[in-house]
Structures are given as structure tokens and as C-alpha cells.
Amino acid sequence: MKRLKLLFAVCVYAISLFAQDEVATEPSSTSEDDVLDEDVSSLDMDSAGVKSYTSLSLPVDSLKDSVLVNLYRNGWDSTRVNPYRFPIDSIKDTFVVDCRGFYPPNINVVTSECGERWGRFHAGTDMRLAIGDSVHAAFDGKVRIARVGSKKKGYGYFVLLQHANGLETLYGHLSKVLVTTNQDVKSGDVIGLGGNTGRSTGPHLHFEFRFLGNPINARNLLEITPDTMYMKSDTYTIKKKESFKEFYTYLHSPAQYYKIRQGDNLGKIARKYHTTVAKLCKLNRIKSTTILRVGRKIRVR
Numbered sequence: 001m002k003r004l005k006l007l008f009a010v011c012v013y014a015i016s017l018f019a020q021d022e023v024a025t026e027p028s029s030t031s032e033d034d035v036l037d038e039d040v041s042s043l044d045m046d047s048a049g050v051k052s053y054t055s056l057s058l059p060v061d062s063l064k065d066s067v068l069v070n071l072y073r074n075g076w077d078s079t080r081v082n083p084y085r086f087p088i089d090s091i092k093d094t095f096v097v098d099c100r101g102f103y104p105p106n107i108n109v110v111t112s113e114c115g116e117r118w119g120r121f122h123a124g125t126d127m128r129l130a131i132g133d134s135v136h137a138a139f140d141g142k143v144r145i146a147r148v149g150s151k152k153k154g155y156g157y158f159v160l161l162q163h164a165n166g167l168e169t170l171y172g173h174l175s176k177v178l179v180t181t182n183q184d185v186k187s188g189d190v191i192g193l194g195g196n197t198g199r200s201t202g203p204h205l206h207f208e209f210r211f212l213g214n215p216i217n218a219r220n221l222l223e224i225t226p227d228t229m230y231m232k233s234d235t236y237t238i239k240k241k242e243s244f245k246e247f248y249t250y251l252h253s254p255a256q257y258y259k260i261r262q263g264d265n266l267g268k269i270a271r272k273y274h275t276t277v278a279k280l281c282k283l284n285r286i287k288s289t290t291i292l293r294v295g296r297k298i299r300v301r
């Protein structure tokens, strides 16, 4: 009976994972390559599913901070980039990241920086590469996500690693994923090949650092030039107002409204503001079939 109950709990949790995983439903006409497609407004924690992962040894287990270890352990899953839903405001300015052992994932010209872009959040740093170029693991770690995703949407084929120093790294738009979920990797291992999958307009690597799901601008930790990439220091202290500056600004930017004109429809407005019909509906608590009245204001972000 106990086993049956556990099995039921695991099934419920698995279903909830798929239900919560937000997918962009509208094609975008923009030239932007990738965005943070997760619902950042819902930050409540989901502590279910702990039991299914207790036997797994995680890189973060060696961290002294037991609260952090538990958050990472409870959030271990292979479907969502940010399963932690941990608000930046709750992060203490004391956590020190051990940056030793870093290996550059790819060295090339930066083509796009981390920050707000066309009204959406670009959570990583883009670097030019050629299709088939090796993409390396930044530190020792374990594969949390190895996804052969959409060739047209989001990150495309991507890998997300968890590291013993508390950071997670993400490698997007790959042409080939060379690792599998729960696999251990060493710093410098080739985890995938460069590509142009997902929301991407040319071959490049989209690289992210995340701490408890929140994106950190790679430039905070790294010195990046077209010929080099190295850690500025052996340690990096996470500070909520500095480390997540771009994301924090985006989250706290004021709402934006648009006045409906003759001939408008939700699809047209969504394209104009680089968002989706689903998101407009959610923001305004309307249905996709709701008739738009000229002159009325609609919230676009």
C-alpha cells in the first residue's frame, strides 16, 4: 500500500511538471533568438517530488548551505529550466561561488548580451560559432536537462548542467546533444555541438549562468573577448542587486499598455510587442476570442 501511494505521488508530480512547463504557442516574427519563456510572475515553490530524487547524488550536495541544497534537491527535474521559483529578493548577499576549474564553453565574438531585448528577457550571452563546433562544460557537474527540443522555438537543442559550486549553466541552440540526463561531466568535456536550433537566426551559442534558477549576466563573472574567456577571480559573491541586475530591472519594470485601434486583433498586438496571445490573455484576464473594443487599453507587459 505504501509503495502504491508513493507511485501515485510520483505520477502526480510528473504530470504537474508537464502541466507547468510553459511553451510558447505563438510563432514570432521577430529576429530575437531566445527568451526567458518561463512564467516569472509565479514564484511559489513546489516541494513535491522530493522522494523520487533522494537516491541521486547531486553536485550541490557538497555545499555547506543546507537550505540551498534542499532547494536544489527538491527542484531536480529534467523538464524545466527554472523549477525552483525562488525569488531574487529572498537570496542573501553572502553566498560565495568557487569559480576554480572553469573551462570556456566556446570562445568567439559576443553577438548579444544578457538583458531586456524587445520587451522580453534575454537570459544569456550569445557567442558566434560554426555548426559542429565543440561546446564544453564550464565546470564539473551533472546533467539536469539534455533536451532535443524544437528546431524553431526557444532554446532548441540544449543542455543544462548543475555544478558543485551552486551555479547552473545552460548551453542553447546546439545541433547535437552529446550527454544524457543525470550523467556526470567533467569541466571541459564536450557536451554538445554548436548549431542553429530553436529561436535563432544564425549559428551561435546561447550561454547562461543561473543561481537557483535566476539568470546572472556572464560578464559579472567572466572576462570575455573574441580570443579569450576566463574567470575574473577564484571566487564570486552572489549579491542580489548586482548579480541579477538585468533580470531584477526587467521584473520590476512598470507595466506597459497599448490603446486598441481599428483593425487590431490579439495576434497583431502580440507580434507588435514581441509577446504571445496566450500571455496577453493572461495579463488582461481575457480569452483569445474576446472582442477588442477600439479605444480600450490593453496591457502588453
Ligand SMILES: [Zn+2]
Pocket: 033, 034, 112, 122, 124, 125, 126, 205, 206, 207
Ligand atoms: Zn541568446
